[in-house]
Amino acid sequence: MIYYRYLDLDYKPCAEKLREYIWEYRQDILAQKTVVSFKHTDRNHVMSKVPELKPMNLTVRFLAFFVGYWQESRIHIDPDMAFARINFPIINCENSVTKFFTTEDPLIRGMTTAGLSTIDPARCQYVDEYSLTQAVVFRPKEPHQVISHNPQKPRISCTVGFFEDIEYLFT
Numbered sequence: 001m002i003y004y005r006y007l008d009l010d011y012k013p014c015a016e017k018l019r020e021y022i023w024e025y026r027q028d029i030l031a032q033k034t035v036v037s038f039k040h041t042d043r044n045h046v047m048s049k050v051p052e053l054k055p056m057n058l059t060v061r062f063l064a065f066f067v068g069y070w071q072e073s074r075i076h077i078d079p080d081m082a083f084a085r086i087n088f089p090i091i092n093c094e095n096s097v098t099k100f101f102t103t104e105d106p107l108i109r110g111m112t113t114a115g116l117s118t119i120d121p122a123r124c125q126y127v128d129e130y131s132l133t134q135a136v137v138f139r140p141k142e143p144h145q146v147i148s149h150n151p152q153k154p155r156i157s158c159t160v161g162f163f164e165d166i167e168y169l170f171t
């Protein structure tokens with residue numbers, strides 16, 4: 001299985017504007033008391049401020065900032081229904097990796113880092129990883145784990161889901 005693909009997108013202007021957006025609306029975004037790292041946003045508002053976010057004429061269905069304060073997430077699958085999403089690096093994503101695993105155990109929707117039914121790492125096999133150094137399409141429904149080697153620095157990425165099937169981006 002292909003777990004991710006780097007995308008040939010000029011993501012830097014977009015990432016810069018998203019950084020400015022997060023700073024401007026930091027009270028709403030960073031102060032959200034969520035138990036997981038996802039910070040939900042009003043996608044229409046973000047897109048009105050960052051129109052560059054409309055990559056490849058796709059229609060954004062879901063947009064969130066992922067703010068990780070810790071060095072290692074648990075192995076999990078994402079609760080969002082998308083089988084593929086695009087991630088953009090925003091802040092402190094260098095020196096971090098997203099690892100993918102396979103497991104014999106059944107995967108249940110909602111197996112998140114905060115849920116009770118997390119994936120048993122002892123029954124997982126490492127298969128692949130990417131570093132979020134540019135825009136990437138990846139499979140959030142496969143067991144994965146984010147590891148940041150930037151201690152003391154929150155790692156912020158932007159994750160975007162679409163109405164369209166973007167499976168073709170893996171080829």
Ligand SMILES: [Fe+2]
Pocket residue numbers: 076077078140144
């Ligand atoms: Fe995840």
